[in-house]
Amino acid sequence: MLLLPNEIDLVRAEDNYVVEARFVRLSRTIAKTKIDGTWWQDLDAPTEMRKRENDNSWHWASRLGELRNSRWHEAFAIETLDGDIQGAILYWLNARSFVESEKGAVYVEALSTAPRNRSWLVSSPLYRGVGEGLLVRAAFHSYVVGLEGRVNLLSFRDERTISFYTKRGVESVGEEDGLEQMELSPTEAFRWLRDEGYDL
């Protein structure tokens, strides 16, 4: 029985070679040792550029600690065969749709790719498809729990971020505390899952 996919293909940026990776549940230990303690270390990027990244001050391990008694969140990461974590997502299953408030949606609290996977930050980024894979997993989860694939999130209001999501069918639907409310509709979620190779 396929509850949630365990594997994902990433694209190695240097040669466009498709490599296998897997989803792992994001524990505090993994967050502490493989995200908080490493992602921003030894990064070939100037300090000023790092500071401009919206997630540079996020502390995944402490956030997961705060949520240890929560029943509605899920946290996953993408791990490559070398054991490195290439991206992570934290989402909730008990949220409301931004568009149809009587409907449920998966709400993405945080989604990050490792800074080494950002072409605007480092000269030789490693992998493409990490953030997309994390978001597809959220849509998949939304679908299998009967939320029809609805996923929403708050996006930073910069062109790069909004463009990334709108290209994938995630629409801007409002504003919340200076962030852009964005939502993936059931129609777009299903289209995306089909494009990813899933059939009913």
Place this chain on the structure above:
Amino acid sequence: MTKMADFAPPAGGMRPPRNVRTDLDDLSAVRVKSELDLHIVRMLELHPKLKVRFRNYDLASLDHDTKTTLLNDINLVLGVKTLKKRDT
């Protein structure tokens, strides 16, 4: 992996949802021993209309096959079809 695979900027504010659902059942007392158990319990909580038909199931007393059948029944009621990975 779609052809759009790209480098993704971070998103989210690292804060919980402002609008959470208040119509959910509370089955926190149900013991969950597996991913399948957790999935079934969440389905029952997220969809209160399932309460009448399935609320009396005691997961601890069910074997895996019976739980799978239960989940299939839940999916049927909700119209959730099984997603299958296409062979490439």
